[in-house]
Amino acid sequence: MWKRWRDRWTGQPMSDEEFRREQRRILDRAPVPLLWLLGKTGSGKTSIVRFLTGADQAEIGNGFQPQTRTSQLYDFPDVEAPLVRFVDTRGLGEKDYDPAEDLQQFDQRANVIVVTVRVMDQALAEVIEPLRRIRHTRPDRPVLLVLTCLHEAYPQQQHPVEDPFRDQPIPETVSEQLRRSLQRQHERFEGLVDRIVPIDLTPPEEGFIDPEFGGDRLRETLLELLPVAYRQTLLALEDSVRSLHQLHERRAMPYVISYSAMAATAAAVPLPWVDIPVVTALQAHLVYRLGKVYQQPIGAKTFLEMAAPIGGRLLVRQAVRGVLKFVPWVGMAANATLAYAYTFGLGKACCWYFGRLRAGDAPTADELQEIWQSELTRAARYWKQQHKSGAPE
Amino acid sequence: MSLWRLYLISILVLAPIGAFVVAGAIALWQTGHYFLLWWLIPICWLPAWLLARRWRKHFLAPELTGDPPGEYWTDRDKQAWQLVQEAQENAGATATERFADPQFHLQAAMDLGLRIAKVYRLKAKNPYGSRTVIEILSVAQLALEESEQRIADYVPGSYFLTLDQWRLLSKAPRWWQLASNVGWAASIAFNPLNVTRFVASKLALGSATKQLQDNMLAWAYAVFIGRVGFYLIEMNSGRLRSGTQRYKRLMRQESTSDRLAAGGEATESAEPCEVVVAVVGQVNAGKSSLINALIGQHTAEADVLPATRDVRRYRLHQADQYDSQWTLLDTPGYGEDGATSQQKRAIQAALTEADLVLLVMKVNTGARQADSLVLDELNKLQQARPDRKPAPVLGVLTHIDQLSPVMEWAPPYNWEMPTGRKEEQILEAVQYHRQLLGPSLAGIVPVCSDVENQREFGVTQWLLPAMLQLLGEARGCAVLRILGQEGRKGQTRRAFGQLAQVGKALLQTAFLPDQGRAPPHNRG
Known part of the structure; x- marks a missing residue:
C-alpha cells in the first residue's frame, strides 16, 4: 500500500501488471452498459450488434442455420477497453438448446434487455416464457422489443420511403397484414416490454435500398432507455463514428472514446495526484493501441517524436490538475473533465499523425501540436456538452 | 367339365402316343437296334441323378414359401415372419412320412401360433387368452383356402387328389420299389446283360423319384406353414378382427393399389380407402396456404395471424393414374404462446389418425x-x-421466396442443380434440415405456396411427386388404421349380437317351454 502511494507521489511509471490491475478496477466503476439480446434464432440479434457498433466481426447468418452457436459476451471495441458490452445469446428455440443456464447467468448482469422478434412471427412461446420470468425478477430494468424483418410483410417490395413509424406505433399507411401483425405483437408483449421499435436491417445485398430502415429510431430509443450514466458512452460513440468515412479512423475512434472515459473514471478520485500514473499509463496504452489500428509500429523514435510536442506538456498539465484536487468536488469534476479531454485530444491527434504517416508524409512537430491543441478544445467542449444536464455521475 | 369327359379327352390325346411307343419298341426289337438305344437310359439318368443330388440343397426357393410380407407390415410383424420362415426351413429336415399325417400339420400350426403369439404378447402368461374363437377359425379358414389355391396352381391334377391318395404318395416309395424289383428280376432272368442297366436305374431313378416325392411333400407343408404363419400374424396384429370377408376386400384393394403404383391398370374396382394426411407445423408456418395450394382453391383460411384453431378436413382427389383419394387435416399450429390444451389434443389426434404427415416448416426461421x-x-x-x-x-x-436474395422471385428454380444464389440457398436449406432432422423424415421438399400473391412454386413440381412416392407406404398405414377401427367397432357390434342371441334363447327356454324342445333352427 505504502509503495503504491510512494510511486504515485513520485510519478513512477506503472508496471504492466499494476496497470492491468488498475484497469480492472476502473472498468468495474466505469459506466459500460451491458445490453442483453434475447430472441429466437434468426431474429436478427447479431445484425443489431453490428448496426450499433459498426463492427464487422459479428457474423450474420442466412436465417435458417443458427449462426451464434454459443452465447457470447461481446465487448466493443475490445475486452480491455470496452465501450458497450453485448450478450449475444444463442437463439431461443434452437434444437437441443436449453437456455436456462444462460438466462440465469446474464439475468444478473444485464442493464438493458433487447428482445428481437420477426414482426410476422407468431410462434413465440419460446420467447414469451423466459421473458416473463426475467421481467418478473427485475421489473424496473428496461426492456426494448425490436420487431425485425418488416419486409416479410411486403415481399419483393422496398421499405416505405417515409418512415411511417416515426409518428405512430401502428401506422395506418402500412399494409393491412403488417398492421394486424403489429397489433398482435403489441397485445402479446403488453406489460412485458417498455418500448417497441420496428426496424429492418436486411443488408443491401438482398436488394434493399435502405439497409438500416428504422435504425435511427432504434438508437434513439436505446439512449432513452439507458440509465443516464451509460448514455454518454453510446452518444459519444455515435457522434464521433457516424461522420467518419475513413476505415482506420472508424476503427480507432471507439478506442479513443473508451480510453478517454476510463481516464475520466480514474481521475474522478477525490485525492490529488493519485491518478497521474494511471492516466499516463492509459494514454500510453492508447497510443500503442492506435498504432496497431493504423499498422504503424511504435518504436522509440515515433514515441519521442510524439512525446516532444504532446507528452512534455501532458506531464506539466497533470501536475496542475493534481493541485485542483485539493478543492474536493470542483476539483474532481474539473479533474475528470481534463483527463477525458486530454486523453481524447491525444487520441485524435495520434489518429491524425498515424494517418499522415500511413499516407507517406511525416508531419512536423508544429503541425502535430496545432492539431492537438484544436482537438483538446473540441474535447473539452464535447465533454461539457454531454454533461450539461448536470454533474457527472 | 366333368371328370369322365376329361378322362376321355386325355385318353384320346395320349392313345396315339402310347401306340407309337409300343410300335416303336417292337420295331426296334425286330431290327436288332434295340441295344444301341438301350444305353440312352443309363447315359441320361446318371447325370440326372448327379444333378439332382447337387441341386437338392437349393430346395425350397423363397418364392414358393408364401407371400413376402405386405408393404403395410410393421416391424413386429416382420419379426414374427422370421419365425415362420424358420419353420418353413425346418420342413426339409422333417421325415417324409409325417407330412401325410393331418395331426402333424395341426400340431405344427399350433406350435407356430404359440410362438407368434408370444412375439405379440410378450408379458401375457397365456398368449392365446385374448384371441376370440372366431379369429382362430378365421385363420384356419383362410390358410386352408389359400393352401388349396396354391397347390391347385402348382400341382397339376391336384383337384383329384384325395386324402387317401395323398397318404399313398407318402408310402409310394415302398410299393414302387417292390413293383420295380419284381420287374427287374424278370428282366435279368430274361437277359443277364440287364444287370448293368438295373444298377444304373437303381442309382438314378430310385433316389430321384424318392427325392421328388420328398420335395413335393415338404413343399406342400411349407406352403401350408407359410399361409398359417401369414394369417397368424394378421390375426395377432388385430387386422382380422373385422372378419375375413372385409379383410379380403381391403387386401385385394391394397394389392390393386400396388399394381397401380407399378403402372398397371386396375382390374377390379377397389373400395375407396382414403389416405389421411396430417399437415402439422408451427403457427404461421403456412399449413393452410399449403393446403390451398394443394387443392388448388382458396378454401382453408390462411392468415398472417394464427387462424386455424381446430382440425379441419379437406378432400383432395388426384384424378391421375393413381386415382388417389386424400383427406388433408389442417391442424392448429404449435409454438404459440398461450396455446390451449385443446389445441394440443387436436394436433395429437391428427397425428394419431395420420397415414402420412407433412411437417411444414418456414424455411427462414431456424428455431x-x-x-x-x-x-x-x-x-x-x-x-x-x-x-x-x-x-x-x-x-x-x-x-x-424469402431466402436470399430476398428481393428476387423468378421461378422456375432448379435447386437440385443450383446455378444462382437463390437455388444455392434452397439447396443449402434442404441439406441443413436433412442433417438436423434427417433420420425422422422420409424426405424434404422446398415450396412457395403464397397463393394469394400468385407466387406458387414447388407444390406440383416437387411436393406432389414426393407425396405420391410415399403413397404406397401411406396406403399400407391406411389399411391398418381402417382395419383397426372397424375391428374395434365390429367387435362390439358382434358381441351385442351374440348377447341378443343368448338372451333370445334364454327367453325361449324360460317362457316358451313348448318351443324349447323344438330343433333350434331359428338360431342364427
Whole structure:
C-alpha cells in the first residue's frame, strides 16, 4: 500500500501488471452498459450488434442455420477497453438448446434487455416464457422489443420511403397484414416490454435500398432507455463514428472514446495526484493501441517524436490538475473533465499523425501540436456538452 | 367339365402316343437296334441323378414359401415372419412320412401360433387368452383356402387328389420299389446283360423319384406353414378382427393399389380407402396456404395471424393414374404462446389418425426445437401402438421466396442443380434440415405456396411427386388404421349380437317351454 502511494507521489511509471490491475478496477466503476439480446434464432440479434457498433466481426447468418452457436459476451471495441458490452445469446428455440443456464447467468448482469422478434412471427412461446420470468425478477430494468424483418410483410417490395413509424406505433399507411401483425405483437408483449421499435436491417445485398430502415429510431430509443450514466458512452460513440468515412479512423475512434472515459473514471478520485500514473499509463496504452489500428509500429523514435510536442506538456498539465484536487468536488469534476479531454485530444491527434504517416508524409512537430491543441478544445467542449444536464455521475 | 369327359379327352390325346411307343419298341426289337438305344437310359439318368443330388440343397426357393410380407407390415410383424420362415426351413429336415399325417400339420400350426403369439404378447402368461374363437377359425379358414389355391396352381391334377391318395404318395416309395424289383428280376432272368442297366436305374431313378416325392411333400407343408404363419400374424396384429370377408376386400384393394403404383391398370374396382394426411407445423408456418395450394382453391383460411384453431378436413382427389383419394387435416399450429390444451389434443389426434404427415416448416426461421419435439411425440405415439405402421413424415420447407436474395422471385428454380444464389440457398436449406432432422423424415421438399400473391412454386413440381412416392407406404398405414377401427367397432357390434342371441334363447327356454324342445333352427 505504502509503495503504491510512494510511486504515485513520485510519478513512477506503472508496471504492466499494476496497470492491468488498475484497469480492472476502473472498468468495474466505469459506466459500460451491458445490453442483453434475447430472441429466437434468426431474429436478427447479431445484425443489431453490428448496426450499433459498426463492427464487422459479428457474423450474420442466412436465417435458417443458427449462426451464434454459443452465447457470447461481446465487448466493443475490445475486452480491455470496452465501450458497450453485448450478450449475444444463442437463439431461443434452437434444437437441443436449453437456455436456462444462460438466462440465469446474464439475468444478473444485464442493464438493458433487447428482445428481437420477426414482426410476422407468431410462434413465440419460446420467447414469451423466459421473458416473463426475467421481467418478473427485475421489473424496473428496461426492456426494448425490436420487431425485425418488416419486409416479410411486403415481399419483393422496398421499405416505405417515409418512415411511417416515426409518428405512430401502428401506422395506418402500412399494409393491412403488417398492421394486424403489429397489433398482435403489441397485445402479446403488453406489460412485458417498455418500448417497441420496428426496424429492418436486411443488408443491401438482398436488394434493399435502405439497409438500416428504422435504425435511427432504434438508437434513439436505446439512449432513452439507458440509465443516464451509460448514455454518454453510446452518444459519444455515435457522434464521433457516424461522420467518419475513413476505415482506420472508424476503427480507432471507439478506442479513443473508451480510453478517454476510463481516464475520466480514474481521475474522478477525490485525492490529488493519485491518478497521474494511471492516466499516463492509459494514454500510453492508447497510443500503442492506435498504432496497431493504423499498422504503424511504435518504436522509440515515433514515441519521442510524439512525446516532444504532446507528452512534455501532458506531464506539466497533470501536475496542475493534481493541485485542483485539493478543492474536493470542483476539483474532481474539473479533474475528470481534463483527463477525458486530454486523453481524447491525444487520441485524435495520434489518429491524425498515424494517418499522415500511413499516407507517406511525416508531419512536423508544429503541425502535430496545432492539431492537438484544436482537438483538446473540441474535447473539452464535447465533454461539457454531454454533461450539461448536470454533474457527472 | 366333368371328370369322365376329361378322362376321355386325355385318353384320346395320349392313345396315339402310347401306340407309337409300343410300335416303336417292337420295331426296334425286330431290327436288332434295340441295344444301341438301350444305353440312352443309363447315359441320361446318371447325370440326372448327379444333378439332382447337387441341386437338392437349393430346395425350397423363397418364392414358393408364401407371400413376402405386405408393404403395410410393421416391424413386429416382420419379426414374427422370421419365425415362420424358420419353420418353413425346418420342413426339409422333417421325415417324409409325417407330412401325410393331418395331426402333424395341426400340431405344427399350433406350435407356430404359440410362438407368434408370444412375439405379440410378450408379458401375457397365456398368449392365446385374448384371441376370440372366431379369429382362430378365421385363420384356419383362410390358410386352408389359400393352401388349396396354391397347390391347385402348382400341382397339376391336384383337384383329384384325395386324402387317401395323398397318404399313398407318402408310402409310394415302398410299393414302387417292390413293383420295380419284381420287374427287374424278370428282366435279368430274361437277359443277364440287364444287370448293368438295373444298377444304373437303381442309382438314378430310385433316389430321384424318392427325392421328388420328398420335395413335393415338404413343399406342400411349407406352403401350408407359410399361409398359417401369414394369417397368424394378421390375426395377432388385430387386422382380422373385422372378419375375413372385409379383410379380403381391403387386401385385394391394397394389392390393386400396388399394381397401380407399378403402372398397371386396375382390374377390379377397389373400395375407396382414403389416405389421411396430417399437415402439422408451427403457427404461421403456412399449413393452410399449403393446403390451398394443394387443392388448388382458396378454401382453408390462411392468415398472417394464427387462424386455424381446430382440425379441419379437406378432400383432395388426384384424378391421375393413381386415382388417389386424400383427406388433408389442417391442424392448429404449435409454438404459440398461450396455446390451449385443446389445441394440443387436436394436433395429437391428427397425428394419431395420420397415414402420412407433412411437417411444414418456414424455411427462414431456424428455431426447430418445437418441430423436433413434435417429431418425438409422433414417435412416442407410434411406439405406443405397434399394431399400426409408423406413418412416414415428409418435411416441407415453405416461404422459399424469402431466402436470399430476398428481393428476387423468378421461378422456375432448379435447386437440385443450383446455378444462382437463390437455388444455392434452397439447396443449402434442404441439406441443413436433412442433417438436423434427417433420420425422422422420409424426405424434404422446398415450396412457395403464397397463393394469394400468385407466387406458387414447388407444390406440383416437387411436393406432389414426393407425396405420391410415399403413397404406397401411406396406403399400407391406411389399411391398418381402417382395419383397426372397424375391428374395434365390429367387435362390439358382434358381441351385442351374440348377447341378443343368448338372451333370445334364454327367453325361449324360460317362457316358451313348448318351443324349447323344438330343433333350434331359428338360431342364427
